[in-house]
Amino acid sequence: MIPGVSIYEILTVTTLLFFIGIYGFVTRKNLISILLSVELMLNAVAVNFVVINKYLYPDMLQGVYFSVFIIAVAAAETALAISIIINLYRLATSVEVKATETMKY
Amino acid sequence: MDFTYTILIPLIPLAVFLILGINALKIKENVAGIVGVGGLLASTILSFYTAFQYFFKVGKVDGVYQTFVEKTVWMNFTDTLAIDMGVLIDPISVMMLVVVSTISLMVHLYSRGYMHGDQGFTRFFAYLSLFSFSMYGLVLATNLFQIYIFWELVGVSSFLLIGYYYTKPSAVAASKKAFIVTRFADFGFLMGVLMIGYYTGTFDFMALNNPAALQDLSSPIMQYSGITFMGFSVITTALVLIFAGGAGKSAMFPLHIWLPDAMEGPTPVSALIHAATMVVAGVYLVARLFPMFYFVEDGIALQVVAYVGGFSSLFAALIALTQHDIKRILAFSTMSQIGYMMMALGISGYGGVEGLGFTASMFHLFTHAMFKALLFLGAGSVIHAVHSNVLQEMGGLRKYLPITHITFLIAALAIAGVPPFAGFFSKDEILAAAYESNRLLFWVEWTVAGLTAFYMFRLYFGIFWGKERVYKHTPHESPLSMTLPLMFLAIVSAVAGFVPFSQFVSPDLAGYTTHIHMNIAAMSVGVGVLGIAIAWIMYKKETDIADKISSAFGFLYKWTYNKFYFDEIYLFVTREIIFKRIAQPFAWFDKKIVDGTMNLIGNSTVDISKKIKGAQSGKVQDYAFAFVSGVVIMVMVFIYFMN
Numbered sequence: 001m002i003p004g005v006s007i008y009e010i011l012t013v014t015t016l017l018f019f020i021g022i023y024g025f026v027t028r029k030n031l032i033s034i035l036l037s038v039e040l041m042l043n044a045v046a047v048n049f050v051v052i053n054k055y056l057y058p059d060m061l062q063g064v065y066f067s068v069f070i071i072a073v074a075a076a077e078t079a080l081a082i083s084i085i086i087n088l089y090r091l092a093t094s095v096e097v098k099a100t101e102t103m104k105y
Numbered sequence: 106m107d108f109t110y111t112i113l114i115p116l117i118p119l120a121v122f123l124i125l126g127i128n129a130l131k132i133k134e135n136v137a138g139i140v141g142v143g144g145l146l147a148s149t150i151l152s153f154y155t156a157f158q159y160f161f162k163v164g165k166v167d168g169v170y171q172t173f174v175e176k177t178v179w180m181n182f183t184d185t186l187a188i189d190m191g192v193l194i195d196p197i198s199v200m201m202l203v204v205v206s207t208i209s210l211m212v213h214l215y216s217r218g219y220m221h222g223d224q225g226f227t228r229f230f231a232y233l234s235l236f237s238f239s240m241y242g243l244v245l246a247t248n249l250f251q252i253y254i255f256w257e258l259v260g261v262s263s264f265l266l267i268g269y270y271y272t273k274p275s276a277v278a279a280s281k282k283a284f285i286v287t288r289f290a291d292f293g294f295l296m297g298v299l300m301i302g303y304y305t306g307t308f309d310f311m312a313l314n315n316p317a318a319l320q321d322l323s324s325p326i327m328q329y330s331g332i333t334f335m336g337f338s339v340i341t342t343a344l345v346l347i348f349a350g351g352a353g354k355s356a357m358f359p360l361h362i363w364l365p366d367a368m369e370g371p372t373p374v375s376a377l378i379h380a381a382t383m384v385v386a387g388v389y390l391v392a393r394l395f396p397m398f399y400f401v402e403d404g405i406a407l408q409v410v411a412y413v414g415g416f417s418s419l420f421a422a423l424i425a426l427t428q429h430d431i432k433r434i435l436a437f438s439t440m441s442q443i444g445y446m447m448m449a450l451g452i453s454g455y456g457g458v459e460g461l462g463f464t465a466s467m468f469h470l471f472t473h474a475m476f477k478a479l480l481f482l483g484a485g486s487v488i489h490a491v492h493s494n495v496l497q498e499m500g501g502l503r504k505y506l507p508i509t510h511i512t513f514l515i516a517a518l519a520i521a522g523v524p525p526f527a528g529f530f531s532k533d534e535i536l537a538a539a540y541e542s543n544r545l546l547f548w549v550e551w552t553v554a555g556l557t558a559f560y561m562f563r564l565y566f567g568i569f570w571g572k573e574r575v576y577k578h579t580p581h582e583s584p585l586s587m588t589l590p591l592m593f594l595a596i597v598s599a600v601a602g603f604v605p606f607s608q609f610v611s612p613d614l615a616g617y618t619t620h621i622h623m624n625i626a627a628m629s630v631g632v633g634v635l636g637i638a639i640a641w642i643m644y645k646k647e648t649d650i651a652d653k654i655s656s657a658f659g660f661l662y663k664w665t666y667n668k669f670y671f672d673e674i675y676l677f678v679t680r681e682i683i684f685k686r687i688a689q690p691f692a693w694f695d696k697k698i699v700d701g702t703m704n705l706i707g708n709s710t711v712d713i714s715k716k717i718k719g720a721q722s723g724k725v726q727d728y729a730f731a732f733v734s735g736v737v738i739m740v741m742v743f744i745y746f747m748n
Contacts, residue, residue, distance in 0.1 A: 026730045034726070097724060 007055040011048065018044035031085050031095045038081075039074060046070045108173045108194045111155050114148045114202065115241035118234040121145075125231035134226045138217040141230035145213050145237060149206040159199045160609055170196050170614040174311060176247045185306045185325070192245040193310060196610045197392055197467055201244040204474045205382050207597070209237050211590035212377040215482050218586035219373055219489060229269060229371070236262035240382050244389070248308040249298045249347075252390065256294065256354070259383050260287050266378060267370040279366035286363040290353020297346030304329040304339050310393065316455070316613075319400035330401065337405060344398055344406035348391060348413075355387030356440045357447060358417040362671055364440055368432040372485030375432060380439050380481050381474035388446045388470055395463060395612055399455050411451020415546045418444025420669070422556040426563075427655070427666040430494045431484050434564050435477070438520070441553060442473050448550060449535040452542040453612065460612040461619065462542070465534030468606040472527035475601055476519040479594035483513040486587055487568055490580035496564065500571035505580040508588045510569050512595040517565045519598045521558035522633045529630070530602035530621075536629050537622040554629050558636030566644035 002010075017040055024037030046067040053063025085095055092099035121144035125137055132140075164170045176191025213233060220226050239258035246252035261284075268280030302308055305326040318324040322331070330338045337345075349360075356364035367379050378384070391398060391410055398407045418441045425437035446466045453462025486509040491499055503510040519526035522533070532554060539547040582588065607619040643650045655662040664670070 022733055026726050026733070097726060100724075 001054055001058070007051060010051045014044045014047045014051070017041075017047070029097050031088070031097060034097070035078065035081050035085070039078065042070060042074045046074075107175075108155065108159075108192060109175045111151065111192045111194060111202075111245065112175070114151050114155070114206075115238050115245065117144050117148045117151075118237040118241065122231050122234035122238060125227050125234065129225075129227045129231060132227045134221070137227040137230045141234060142210070142213045142217065144234060145206075145210050148237065148241065149210045152202040152206040155194070156199050156203050159194060160196075164196075164199075165616075168615060170609075170616070172311065172614075174247055183306065185312070186302055186308065188250045188308060189247050190251060191247040193247040194245075196614065197389065198244050200467060200471060200610055201389060202241070204471055205237070205240050205244060208377055208381040208474055208478045209233075209240075211478065211482070211594055212373045215376075215485070215587050215590040216371075216373045218584045219485055220371065221584075225269065229266075232262060232265045232269070233374075233377070236266065236378060236383070240386075243386060246310075248310055249301060249313075250308045252393070253291075253294060253298055256350070256386065256390075257291065259378075259386065260284065260291065260354070263287075263367070263378050263383055266374040267367050269371055269374065270369070273369070276369040279363075279369040283363040283367045286360055287353045290360050291350050293346040293353075294350020297343040297348075297350065300339060300343035300346065304332070304343070314394065314396040316396050316400060319396060327401075338402050340397070340401045341406050344394065344401060345409055347394065348387075348398075348406065348410055351387030351390040352413060352447075353387070354390075355384050355443045355447070356417075357387065357413050357444065358420050359671070361417065361421065361440050362675055365433045365436045365668070368430070368436050372432065372481060372488060375436070376478045376481030376485065379436065380477040384439060384443060385446065385470050385474065388443060388450065388466060391447065391450050392463065392467060395450065395453075396455070398450075399453075399612070407451050407453075409451075411448050411543065411546060414444045414447025414449075414451055415549050416444070417441070418448060418553045419549050419556075420444075422553045422560070423665050424668050425560045426556065427662060429496050431487070431496055431499075431564060431568065432481070432494055434496075434560060435480055435484060438480075438557065438560065439477055441557065442469070442477065442520070445532070445535055445550060445553070446470050446473070448546055449538055452539055452546060454542070456613045457611075457615070457617050458619075460617075461534060461607070462538035463612040464607045464610050464619070465531060465538050467610045468604075469528075469531035469535055471604075471606070472519070472531045472598070472601050475594055476516040476526075476528060476598040479512060479516040479591060479598055480520070482587070482591055482594065483509050483516065486583045486591065487513075489583055489587070491576065492578075496567045499568045501569070501573040502580060503569040506569075506582050508582060508591060512588075512591040513565060513569070515595045516598055517561045521561050521637060522554055522629050523637075524626070524630065525599075525602060527598050527601035529626075531606075532629060533622060533626050534607075534619065537625050540622075540625055551628060551632060555632035555636045558633040559640050562637045562640035563644050566640055570645050 021037045021040030021042075021044060024040065025034055028034050028037060049063040049067040049070070053060060057063070088099065089095055121140055125132060125140060158164075159170075159173075173194040174191060176189040176193075178187050179190045180188040182188075213230075216229065216233065220229055223229065236259060239255050239262055242255035243252055243259060246255060264280050264284040267283050268276050270276045298308070301313070305313065307313060307326070312318070313326065315326070318326045321327060327340070330340045332339045334342045351357075353360040364379060364384070368375055370379070398404060398410065421437045421440035421444060425434050425441065428434045428437065446469050449462045449466035449469065451462075453464075453466065454460055486506065487499065487502065488494060490502070490506055490509075493499070515526065519528040522529045524530075536547060536550060536554070539550055605618075608616045611617060642648075643654075667673075
């Protein structure tokens, strides 16, 4: 609970954050940027969990725990994604999305 | 008496076929020969044991031969209509067992010498075993459908063996021709079988051949015989159709065109299949259904059999006069002799001495198998020595091939009807039966007897006497493995006539005594000797009488030499009429309309998919965008309607 700040304001910010992530995911050409956009979306969701827990069910902790869980999964996922990108770079000497288009049709 | 063990007679060759056929490339020539001959020897011993048991021990009860049936139901359609598998033991099937076994064993022995060193030796013996299996199955069949199954199997083995030299285009063409012509005839057989099954409600020979039921128009078998088709009872029509199948297999006019070409196969095959056993299957089929043929509608179907047989025998004998290929002469002679058997069946009565025609037909089948197989094997021995089939390239061979010469002479005397050789007795019975019931056919057959003697001795003098000539390789007598069967068959051909056949085989199974019909015998021997004498004058020494006669008869000679142009007629009908006028429009319709519709559907699908496949870009981002937009739209719709 942050005094003077209502739940709507915080949710507006996280929604913006989430859609910025989606926008980045869809438009970026560089795989690293896409990965960053995915992280933005994850963080938006994690913040949502904490906020909804604190504002609506102050005597419970599930939301907080779940956000911790999301952070752990995000870390693992990032490591995995980075390793895929490195392998792709070795294969195609590029981290552009265009380099992965060989699977078209 | 339990005859179940006879099932082994066909099954042993089947096992041999499987062993040799599956390992055709691995088994050496020697082993294949021993396995093939050994398997058939076992079947032969069993066959002779069966014959001994049946004819002399247990077959006869109160003077009438019993029929033994051992069967198991295979497919059941109604209470009465079922397809069984089993064995039927009666005088004609046992007689056929003996014939098939004897000839097949001799041909197996002979083939070990004749096919020696051939690349496909094992394959050849495998096919021979397959044929023996099918033929035994055909002979022992208990019902129409079983006989039909084995009928097709002998057709297949015949096809395989005619086309044995499959690198030779003429052999391939001949095997195709034989298969298509006989298959075409078998279509009639199948129709007949189905009609019999539909109207009488049974396939079983025991039920169908019951004289009492056949004479009673209200019995289950005859209850629908009142239904007519083209003026005849349906049963008669069915019988004529069945006979059409038999005529195809037995090379009766007008379905005979495949038999001369079938001589492309190895000579032992011609002896076994196209002279002694398979081609008489048609005769056997009519004999098997003889009570039906005789009693249904006073034997109209039997009349058809008689006239087709009589005409075929004359027709083939005329063609045989002018042919040059020795195997083809024998092929036409076979056709002529089978015509004899068919004719004899056709004019036969049913009970007691009336059944002389039936007995004579079976007797002739028996003796003909022996001496015709001997003639073919002798011809094979000659071809083996001279490396040619053409009569003009032979002459004076009696010095080089003494055993072949003597055995061939015995066979020629037998087929010409000279006493005391086998052919005389059976031919005498046939002529006597014909004399009693149909004078026209009697005179036809009497003429054929003379023609037979003439062309047989034209062949004999042409091969063994005639011009002395110098051969590139001095001909030498065949090895013992080939001459031994010749000698055995020569002995049989000489003495088989003394078997009291009418005691064993008769339509009403009772047996009766026959005697030689002196006046008819005198006539037939007279015409036979006349034929031999003419052949002696024309061909013993090299003379130009034959050439003079052939040029005097100009177009007649050309007609018979070209087999009355029957091959050409068939080719014209198939190529010009059926292929061009009927098949081609159908082919056009099929290609343009039927195939066109299908191609249109397929091509338009491909075109559309080419146009829209760009939507699948292969980029994850595009898919994610589509997914997110979809979710957003759905959420918006959801919110809109919730409020």
